[in-house]
Amino acid sequence: MSTRIIVIGSGIAALSLAAHASDDCEIIILTKTTTDDSNSMLAQGGIATSYLPDDSIEQHLHDTLEAGAGHNDQVASEAIIREGKAIVLELLKRGCPFDKTPSMQPRLGKEGAHSQNRIFHAGGDQTGRILVQYLLKQLPKNVQLIQSAQVLELVKSADNKRCIGAIYKQSDGQLITLKADAVVLSTGGCGQLYPVTTNNKTLTGDGLMMAYRAGAALVDLEFTQFHPTLLINQQHVFGLVSEAVRGQGATLEDEHGRAVMAGIHPMADLAPRDVVARVLQREAQSGHQIYLNIRPVQHFRDHFPTISKLCDTAQIDLDTGKIPVSPGMHFLMGGIKVDENSQSSLPGLYAIGEVACTGLHGANRLASNSLLEGLVTGKRVAMALSHAQITQMPSVQSSPSLTIEVPTLSLPTLQNWLNEALAIERSSEGLTALRDKLAHVDCQITHYRNACSKQIEIANAWALAKLITQSALLRDESRGSHYRKDSPKRCDSKWQGKQIVHQLGRVSIIENPRIINSCTTSNFAHC
Incomplete structure (x- = not known):
């Protein structure tokens, strides 16, 4: 009897799982809209791994822990x-179209907080798109891809001890229940909780909240990374300007040509993202416009075709050598708590990619580690389920609630609330006010059959915002991407190794003995 695996999402992690699953597994990939709508498709940066003779796994690990x-x-x-x-080496061997030098060696880039050139790119700044298309073309015959399938809830066994399926809504409104031996969430993060973000429009935290309602634990939600350089012109967001641009020599300057990162951090423009984002926000608050000076980057259009097209759309003249930039929400370091095989605290439910919290990213993700993580966690689940002894699927299941609590507020309103109190800099006063506003929103109970896609998304986004706010209030220190103006220092004596966990209406603080005990970036983390 074959093993049936439902995979929710169609980004790099999901496709890595499909590529590595054994032939006797039946893989059903459900994606909310189309395979074009994922953060993986938008990933301009590449895949980080040591390759050059003077680099090593140990050095890559060191940089990851520092960030x-x-x-x-x-x-x-x-x-x-x-x-x-x-x-990555296997992909290279199989002919994955990574960028090459004239001597046919990988053309390796350098990004923020990396000490070496170790970033594999494809198509200059189209790595995610090219890798997704490469993997889609190689989908094995045992994989079924269902698009326009908005997953609503997970299905559990009658004793509530195992995840055994999922319920999704077709574009015609029909509700479909699928049973499986295992369900894998690969739904990405929650960038659309903020008005300025690099994330795809579909990323509203749906997978996180489905897992939470099913009883799986969520962890580290307070750590939300803001990318320093989004292309913003006349208050309109056009997209991401990859860190690789700074890796090739571009510098951050104000309208007078002043280098804003000079003297802030030893790595200057390539400092960790949390450091750079805070500097840029404070410069903007002081009335300065920040630009990327791209004059040092030779053959810019050849190396960065996607960014060049964004600039053309935004009517930015690249001949001036300046691109206006500003920070925006980029990545959630927290997520569904998983073990080394990416299994959540609910048996039968797995999580891979950004929706999961593996512990790789800590409080601040190192650039280009996310595609790497997606490739690894997808393969791990494929291997674990291919060799697992699956017991017979329960014939009786509990009936999940098919109603949803929809708040009577718009997504832009929610985004603005979070942008004011839960963004790059936070405080107890602002977070408390946000918590109270979120708690007192009027709601209506709606059956999934009658709820439109936007209502389902705002319901998940609002529920997740409450959990993130609670985490941010509890962690009364500043660490990585979580910066508290009222507690601007890192407090290792109280918080080192501690994680905030949410599970079915409960919040707890636990000790993770595998979290590193060394103090890594204390001199520069809170500029």
Whole structure:
């Protein structure tokens, strides 16, 4: 009897799972809209792994831990980095179209907080898109891809001890229940909780909240990374300007040509993202416009075709050598708590990619580690389920509630609330006010059959915003991407190794002994 696996989402992690699953597994991929709508497709940056003779897995791990501000799971981080290197080398061997030098060696870039050139790119700044298309073309015959399938809830066994399926809504409104031996969430993060974001329009935290309602634990939700350089012109967001641009020599300057990162951090423009984002926000608050000076980057259009098209659309004249930039929400370091095989605290439910919290990213993700993590966790689940002894699927299931609590507020309103109190800089006063506003929103109970896609999305976004706010209030220190103006220092004596966990209406603080105990970036983390 074949093993049926439902995979929710169609980004890099999901496709890595499909590529590595055994032939006797039946893989059903459900994606909310189309395979074009994922953060993987938008990933301009590449895949980080050591390759050059003067680089190593140990150095890559060191840089990852430095960026993570003392909150990484060191054991998990080393394993993912090591396994990821093997996968990238295999992709290279199989002819994955990574960019090459004239001598046909990989053209390796350098990005923020990396000490070496170790970023594999494809199509200059189209790595995610090219890798997704490469993997889609190689989908095996045992994989069924269903698009326009908005998954609503997970299905559990009658004793509520195992996830055994999912309910999704077709474009015609019909509700479909699928049973499976395992369900894998690969739904990405929650960038659309903010008005300025690099994320695809579909990323409203749906997978996180489905897992939470089913009883799986969520962890580290307070760590939300803001990318320093989004292309913004006349208050309109056009997209991401990859860190690779700074890796090739571009510098951050104000309208007078002043280098804003000079003297702030030893790595200057390539400092960790949390440091750069805070500097840029404070410069903007002081009335300065920040630009990327791209004059040092030779053949810019050849190396960065996607960014060049964004600039053309935004009517930015690249001949001036300046691109206006501003920070925006980019990545959720927290997510569904998983073990080394990406299984959640609910048996039968797995999570891979950004929706999961593996411990790799700590409090601040190192650039280009996310595609690497997706490749690794997708393969891990494929291997675990291909060799697992699956017991017979329960014939009786509990009936999940098919109603949803829809708040009577718009997504733009929610986004503005979070942008004011839960963004790059936070405070107890602002977070408390946000918590109270979120708690007192009027709601209506709606059956899924009658709820439109936007109502389902705002319901999930609002529920997740409450959990993130609670986490941000509890962690009364500053660490990595979580910066508290009222507690601007890192407090290792109280918070080192501690994680905030949410599970079915409960919140707890637990000790993770595998979180590193060394103080890594204390001198520069809170500029």
